[in-house]
Amino acid sequence: MLRVIERLGRETIFKVEEAGRMGVFLLMAVAGIFLPPVNISAMVKQIHIIGSMSLSVIVFTSVFTGAVLGLQGYHTLSQFGSVGMLGSAVALSLLRELGPVLSALMVTGRAGSAICAEIGIMRISEQIDALECMAVDPYRFLVAPKVVACLISVPILNFVFIVVGIFGGWLAGVKLLGVNEGAYFAGMSKSIEWADINMAIIKSLCFGLLIVWICAAKGFFVHLDRKGGFGAEGVSRATTMAVVMTSVSILVWDYLITSVML
Amino acid sequence: MGDGLCPTSACSSQVRPELETTGPLPQSVNMEPQKQMSLNDNTIIRLVEVRKSFAGNEVLKGVSLDVEAGKTTIIVGQSGQGKSVLLKHILGLVRPDSGQVIVDGVDVSRARGKKLKEVRTKFGVLFQGAALLDSLDVLENVALPLRQRTKLKDAEIRRRVIEKLQLVGMADQLDKYPAQLSGGMKKRVGLARALQLEPQIVLFDEPTTGLDPVKVKDMYKLFFETQKLLKYTAVIVSHDIPKIFNLSDMVAVMHDGIILAHCSYEDIQRSENDVVKTLINDTMGSIYSSDQVEQ
Numbered sequence: 001m002l003r004v005i006e007r008l009g010r011e012t013i014f015k016v017e018e019a020g021r022m023g024v025f026l027l028m029a030v031a032g033i034f035l036p037p038v039n040i041s042a043m044v045k046q047i048h049i050i051g052s053m054s055l056s057v058i059v060f061t062s063v064f065t066g067a068v069l070g071l072q073g074y075h076t077l078s079q080f081g082s083v084g085m086l087g088s089a090v091a092l093s094l095l096r097e098l099g100p101v102l103s104a105l106m107v108t109g110r111a112g113s114a115i116c117a118e119i120g121i122m123r124i125s126e127q128i129d130a131l132e133c134m135a136v137d138p139y140r141f142l143v144a145p146k147v148v149a150c151l152i153s154v155p156i157l158n159f160v161f162i163v164v165g166i167f168g169g170w171l172a173g174v175k176l177l178g179v180n181e182g183a184y185f186a187g188m189s190k191s192i193e194w195a196d197i198n199m200a201i202i203k204s205l206c207f208g209l210l211i212v213w214i215c216a217a218k219g220f221f222v223h224l225d226r227k228g229g230f231g232a233e234g235v236s237r238a239t240t241m242a243v244v245m246t247s248v249s250i251l252v253w254d255y256l257i258t259s260v261m262l
Numbered sequence: 263m264g265d266g267l268c269p270t271s272a273c274s275s276q277v278r279p280e281l282e283t284t285g286p287l288p289q290s291v292n293m294e295p296q297k298q299m300s301l302n303d304n305t306i307i308r309l310v311e312v313r314k315s316f317a318g319n320e321v322l323k324g325v326s327l328d329v330e331a332g333k334t335t336i337i338v339g340q341s342g343q344g345k346s347v348l349l350k351h352i353l354g355l356v357r358p359d360s361g362q363v364i365v366d367g368v369d370v371s372r373a374r375g376k377k378l379k380e381v382r383t384k385f386g387v388l389f390q391g392a393a394l395l396d397s398l399d400v401l402e403n404v405a406l407p408l409r410q411r412t413k414l415k416d417a418e419i420r421r422r423v424i425e426k427l428q429l430v431g432m433a434d435q436l437d438k439y440p441a442q443l444s445g446g447m448k449k450r451v452g453l454a455r456a457l458q459l460e461p462q463i464v465l466f467d468e469p470t471t472g473l474d475p476v477k478v479k480d481m482y483k484l485f486f487e488t489q490k491l492l493k494y495t496a497v498i499v500s501h502d503i504p505k506i507f508n509l510s511d512m513v514a515v516m517h518d519g520i521i522l523a524h525c526s527y528e529d530i531q532r533s534e535n536d537v538v539k540t541l542i543n544d545t546m547g548s549i550y551s552s553d554q555v556e557q
Contacts, residue, residue: 037410118397121396122395125391125393125396126389126390126391126393127393127394127395127396129350129353129355129389129393130387130389130393130394130395131395132353132355132382133353133355133382133385133387134382134406134407134410134411134455135379135380135382135383135410135411136406136407136410136411137379141410
């Protein structure tokens with residue numbers, strides 16, 4: 001019994017410590033954005049790595065997401081004789097939920113894992129220690145450009161996902177299934193409101209921050225992993241954990257934001 | 263002053279620092295007199311009874327050590343004895359469970375933020391694996407301290423980088439990335455980066471590990487040349503026993519989380535302590551003298 005209590009206590013202390021560490025990490029990373037010297041070129045480079053290089057996977061997945069929405073929507077709506085609402089259904093689904101969530105999940109898989117692995121390798125090969133020894137703030141030098149890049153790239157990728165997804169829905173609904181093109185776009189413009197666009201922006205900003213926060217912190221603190229955070233195995237475990245935690249957090253936060261904003 | 267582990271009068275041990283004599287302290291240090299160690303005004307780094315455990319395993323069991331400014335102190339011991347952990351304490355990268363680490367009057371075991379950053383500006387560090395940033399080329403790696411801590415123009419930064427790289431014989435490798443360099447080359451670039459801002463203290467963590475005998479000799483030669491030129495305080499952590507002893511002013515032998523002996527290399531060779539003897543006397547055949555290295 002004592003052992004169980006002891007274990008519970010140890011686990012609680014570890015979790016509280018970890019939460020504190022993560023909180024301080026976020027504060028330091030955000031503060032690092034504003035600390036001089038501001039490294040614009042590093043931020044641009046990260047926008048290229050996190051944003052531009054994710055573009056192809058975003059376009060590819062969004063075309064098929066939109067197409068499958070068009071296909072499913074057509075068959076459902078045709079049962080009620082409301083095929084004219086297909087454009088609205090596709091656009092609203094993408095704008096409110098699928099665009100922010102799926103684009104964030106794609107960025108997590110492609111760029112989040114890379115952020116975690118890069119910082120994790122830097123930690124285990126003493127590169128972060130070297131930065132600290134040179135009195136270079138690793139939060140400002142390493143993490144802050146990634147935070148800025150994610151906060152800029154994820155919302156843009158989200159809207160790319162939505163626009164291309166609508167095009168995918170148009171391909172399936174209008175070109176393959178013969179829905180009237182005018183009805184597809186007219187319904188869309190009538191049903192979308194500014195609140196929907198605001199929700200998409202807020203969600204993608206939150207998801208962008210979650211991605212860089214969790215992934216960068218998991219890499220940054222890889223050496224504190226209780227299962228042994230050293231070597232390739234430690235980095236691999238941290239990367240897996242980062243992607244899983246970020247994906248779950250995105251879905252949980254999606255629900256919370258939706259429930260507040262609807 | 264010794265505790266019997268090292269027979270010569272010049273040789274001290276920090277196993278029981280409470281037995282050591284008193285002396286002047288850096289301004290910010292406030293210790294009980296009985297815990298002070300012999301110290302002269304030239305001391306730049308002082309460790310007092312430093313203890314550190316990781317997951318219940320005590321790595322440092324009360325380490326006390328003085329490092330004099332402008333001198334070379336070598337900390338030797340077998341692998342896994344806590345030498346690198348000791349270096350990380352000096353740099354403030356790891357905080358001790360108890361004890362003090364004082365660098366130039368500042369207790370780095372308690373310093374945070376700006377104060378810690380200020381102390382770190384006094385250091386240059388050559389890590390075991392050089393710790394070059396692998397996404398930057400040689401030029402940018404060596405330029406990093408200048409870019410981050412000065413407002414120099416690009417042309418001046420380039421000039422200074424080339425100057426330091428010439429010092430270590432790497433000026434023709436500016437556009438190479440760390441992955442394209444050999445172990446010895448990485449260490450040379452790491453040394454150029456460590457010396458870039460001409461620090462007061464340079465810490466070397468196993469500077470010759472993984473190098474062949476010729477490269478080891480080259481590394482020592484480089485160390486001699488740069489120290490002669492820049493006159494920094496050197497702390498070298500190594501298990502390369504006893505090849506590096508003649509490079510040193512003082513040798514500290516570390517074993518099982520404590521400093522067994524701390525004295526000149528001539529004195530340490532006469533030690534009658536079994537562990538020190540095993541570490542040093544049994545392998546005395548290949549000392550590099552400074553003269554040999556300079557040749």
